[in-house]
Amino acid sequence: MNCFSINIKNTKVILALGAESDGNFSIYLNNKIYFSCSFGDLLDEEKYQNFQKFVLDFFKKNKIKPDIILTDLHPLYKTTIWGKELSQKFKAKHIQVQHHIAHIFSTIGEKIIIENCKLKIENCIGISCDGTGYGLDGKIWGGEIFKFKVKSLKLKVIERVAHLENQIMIGGDLAVKEPARMLIAILDKFSMDSISLLQAFNFQFSNKKEFIFSFVKKYYTRNQFELLYNQFKQNFNCQETSSTGRILDAVSVLLEFCKNERNYKHEPIDLLEKNSCVPCGMGSGFGACVEPCQTIQDSKFILQTTYLFEYLINNLHRDKKRLATIAQLYIAQGLYEIIKNLKPKNYNLKIIFFAGGMANNKIISSYLKSKGVYINTKIPSGDAGLSFGQIVFYLFNF
Template identity: 50%
Template sequence: MQTFSVPNIRSKKTILALGAESAGNFSIFKNGIIHFSQNFGDLLKEVNFTKYETELNKYLKNKKIKPDVILTDLHPDFKTTRLGIELSKKYKAKHIQVQHHIAHIFSQLGKNMIISNFQFFRPRRTSLGLAISKQFSNSNVQIPNLFYGIALDGTGYGTDGKIWGGECFAISNFQFFRPRRTSLGLAISKQFSNSNDKIFKQKMRIERIGHLENQIMIGGELAIREPARILISILDKFSIFNFKFSNNDKIYKFKNKKDFIFHFVKKYYSRNQFELLYNQLEQNFNCIETSSTGRILDAVSLLLGFCKNERKSKHQATYLLEINSSAPYTDLKPKINIIKNNSILNTTFLFEYLIKNINKDKKRLAATAQLYIAQGLHEIIKKHSLVIPAEAGIQKSSKLPPIILSGGISNNKIISQYFSKQNKKAGISISETPAIPRGDAGLSFGQIVYYLGF
């Protein structure tokens, strides 16, 4: 177990966080110390879950730990969630569920505050009577009463019951105004209701300000193993399908949309198999919406020919896309739609670009797709920062507040280097130490940090 001292926290509660499922680990907070366990691997494998549960119970028994609060993921079917319910009954502890991507972001916020030894300050009052949130600083870093968090991963259960994975959050100690239009035509997105403490505590405002466009996973989790399923659903959204395009000096024309889509997946499915999948999509049978960055990059990797329609390891398709990337093209700009007062990065538009340019350098197209996601999410944050209410007590500046990058896909070099560069432009240095992983192996740490109210 690694241990980390948490400065200026006087909570007398003992807190147990059980993390997620794909990279299982647990954390315990007691007497100002966070105890952070090893990564037990994918808990869907029974041997890993057995070891995880055995080591957890052994640690609780040997250290005579009786948790007052047990934190789990929001997903109701995770093994760790079910275990948390059992343990909360055993110890008569309060069970609180923390949304997956919020925990990701707070794991990285906590890493900067605790492990990088930044000074931690308590809230104070401004001349406007508004509290400035807890912050940490050294000569290079200061987290004020507003920062942005980005969570990029494969799957995480959202508060709307959909699968999230390409998320932008504004986290502050003040309340954003209700949605409205500004003179710039920019909508302030609807904030989360945090009246349910199973999801969000009331010490901070956590607002989902934008995300990747929702795409359809045909067959649910089968689309994780077969990226062609999500590619089919994306191509089905194309408004124009009968255009000509050339590939290796060959001109293609299509009579209808189905023929167009089948052209790109016929290496993986027979015509009959494709018809079954397409009918399933049309009937919306076992089709799940997702804003997952992982699923988008998987589909890009498949379209460009870097991966097969299979998944032998986690993030395999995305990794193959990354290592086969070169210099991106510069003619693709993010397309952001405002839907129900939320900023949505249009990923269908990305695939339209890729199809129209499919005869170009595939390695450059690979880099372009990854950069599109980074630039698009950054643009969402920039637009949101323009409409921060004056009552927040934040001085207007050309520089953005800090951006915390988290989630397993945020280890992607093109994406992470882009945001590192943007933070440096704003005079902000974010810790890159791997002590707390950005992915699920650091999630329990983030659950603890979130609960403590950073």
Template identity: 30%
Template sequence: MKKALQIKVVGVVQGVGFRPFVYRLAETLSLTGWVFNSSEGVKIYLEGTEENLLFFLEKLKKEAPPLSQIYHLEIQEVPYEGLEDFKILKSEEKGKIELDILPDLGICKDCLLELFQREDRRYRYPFITCVNCGPRFSILEKIPYERENTTMKFFPLCPSCKEEYENPLNRRFHAEPIACPVCGPYLELYSGEGAKLASSEKALELSQKYLKEGKILAVKGLTGFHLVARADDPQVIEILRSRKRRSKKPFAVMFRDITQLENYVELTDEDKRLLLSPQAPILLLPDKGLLPANLNEGLNTLGVFLPYTPLHHLLLRDLPFPLIVTSGNFSDEPIVFENEEALSRLSQIADYLLLHNRPIKRGLDDSVIKRSGTFYIFIRRARGYTPLPIFLKLSTKKVILAVGAQERSTFSLAFKNKIISSHHLGDIEDVISLSHFERCVYDFLKLYGIWPEIIVSDLHPRYETTRWALEFSQKEGIPLIQLQHHLAHIYSVLAEKGEIPEEEVLGVSWDGTGYGLDKTIWGGEFFLIRGLHFERIFTLRPFSLIGGEKALKDTRRIALSLLFEIFGEEALSLDLPFLKTLRESEVLMFYQAWKRKINSPSTTSIGRLFDGFSALLGICYYNTYSGEAPMRLEKLYQPNFKEAYPFSIKEGFYIDWEEVIREVLRDFSNPSACATKFINGLARIILEIAKLSGVRKVVLSGGVFMNGPLMLETLRLLKEEGFETLRNELFPPNDGGISLGQAFYGVLKLNFDPPLP
């Protein structure tokens, strides 16, 4: 006897070949019915014998496409209709949006093979793709995921592509972004003055020629523009630095393949897996030093990645050198992803622009991950990972918008039992970046068909995101929750783990800056946290930032502040190398500012302590980019050297650094030993406070924990003493994870606090 089932599949099930998989499975089992995409997921109607229907359900769960993720199935028996065949129907757009959107994916092995097969009709076609790879999130205009809902709607399929699209046995069956040289996008090369020079294959040939000549190109990729130049020429690197206004910050380098890459960095098997994965992130790996020193400006790591689009492979295939491939923007601005903006703005940097006419709906930077030992730390989460959600053990009946911090900005949306975080948006410092932030927020809200009922922000009154949240709250008449910056770091880890924090944890939140509950600058905080309740139990001994924000750049001001705190006026007569880089009048002026507390706010920041320490050692006097001084300290770390400087507890509340500074002044002639003892000392004080806290679970977060040696040594010490340690693994520990923590706090607030008005 035949029966009929209706099935709703919820999860990452669009853009992954799920309907073709269902079609082939139904055909194999002689089942009739239909399948279509909806805003809720994938809907299936099946008719057949009970045995075959059960077999279908079993295979649906076990053999689903590798890129798919099934969260749950809703199955019900329905009246039998007696259909004669199985069909893929047109998508349905009604209903609530429950599905999750797949990130953009690197080129798969099959497409890469075809790209270089002369007999293939897509031979050397820069936009070859199939159901297993290519653009997804960056071209999607609305849900459900259908060609007419993407920017590929401008490219009607030719007969050959349409035949593949409609053939259930072809891997391009219902692959929405497919195209070919006959019907699809194409390349165009422009001069920096805006003159069109060539198209298609000729544009590619000229681009390679100009790269060999040392020219800088702006190249439109999968999710935005890159600035591209040869990585083996120090003069080219200097020109790019000057034009991009990026004086010392390292550049990422793209290599032709793993074989070439192995010559330049130290690789593990797990590194190779990540680099070759569909996500294809930039990995920060130990550098062998074979490329020019001004590429990574004296650091011992190099950001590397492999070609992840057909165009990248075509560009690099015949070049004997690797390429700098860096975000297409001026430093700290949003990535450029539209042709018109590239021609007007990137032409100020690039000599030539290699464009294509496949529109990008939203621009995303490359994701960046750092390896330290056997651990991986997210630095930037964007292409390849956004907008996949994290799932919670709690649900929220209201939509929560969390607006994040000001630097390394992201925002997050919490609804139902999940949180979706945006891609990296850069620093929100001016009208341009704030406008970009606002556009991205509204884009996500429209895409997911939701509207905020609660908004969560940082406490900092001068953050542009805080001001925006306040205005949005007042305009929409919705509640505003404000969460202290360093608590948000800790809640970001708890959110990742999906934990309901019923037991007390020790939260260690260390970073460069954050607005404290006492309106001072925090950054070296220890909290006891249970649910919504917290207590600040320890913090770093405060010191002054002489000149306020100027001290964030000029690390010598912080070094002087530390010395003034210990020695007072006697510090003026100390014979230290860094003091010789300042005029006597400057040092005296800084002393007077410190003494009278003129524009010298107090801070408890570990990140700023790193800055001051690096100046004392003569390692870095000026941060030309965020985190430069700590990165230069990290370079000097000696993993087999276990001595540590003696941080101590003062007045039962402060972590005192005075004896550390005194010891440094006695042996700063060996910077590597000093840097190692400093980092080891910080790890040991975490262990000491963990023991004093009385809890067995320690949560580590904040930008300071991007320091690999500090993270590794802390984890090692805590593990040896039997502590359970949680850290950010799926999101950055820096401010890129703040919005995640804010969103999770909002969910906790709704579940465990009295109802909000």
């Protein structure tokens, strides 16, 4: 295990069990965080049992037991269920930490470690983008901006101030395996005026449903499409998500860089990135080439992703590699522009953190780095670093 000294004192022994994908655990003991490697996908029973063995062996070897057990907010993760069981076994307090907040705190914690001192931040802003994370409102999050008010290394306020437009996952998690399901729901948001504009490119549609089917008919038969569309319209087993991963999955399938399947984690996004053209430098040449569309809803900024798909479809006759780059930059630039538009008082915009699996996307991360945003270099940005972030979150709170 890796061991990091952290200059935040706490008398408790803290165990953090991470999420479920890229399983990992961390233990805080005597001003040190012991951080495990990734055990892989814990849905694999053999990997899960190996994960459990390593956790229990650590406590047995060191003759200690946890006072605090931290898990993800998702109620069905194996780590959440096991965390509850362990809390009863060890008579420890069980605390659940929201997924994307933990991601950001993994980045905050790394900065503390690298600077080898207490991080002198009273207020900061964090961006967290990934595929899936259980939100505080019960929806699936994954493209989030938070404001954190910190005083004397204690977290006072967390506020979710912005996110990507919510889209519908038809069939819930099945939309992860079949990204064309996301595309169906997104295209259904197009106005008939938008669809009418496509007539100029020799698209002919009698109605919106025919328009949508034209983009997914290579993946679904007419009967399969009708079933999915009816399921969507009846809102049966459909979930709202602000996930960056699901948006880029849908872009990848629209541009035909991936098939309507996922053979490994992040496959559609990996193929999208691999088939992108290289942005021509930073600064003005690094822009998204399409102005991000923002709205305000319930006092939160919303980065409109349906607007992105309208742009892409209106430009499908152009270089798809360039469109792939534009789509990824649209997310990065849009989120950064929202932060500038927030104009938060007493917030240092030079200290912005970016975390989550999408921080591994070179196009998105390069744009944000060019704006001075801090991204992990030691702790994994994705779920493989989540337990570390859960520990740091607790240290800032208690």
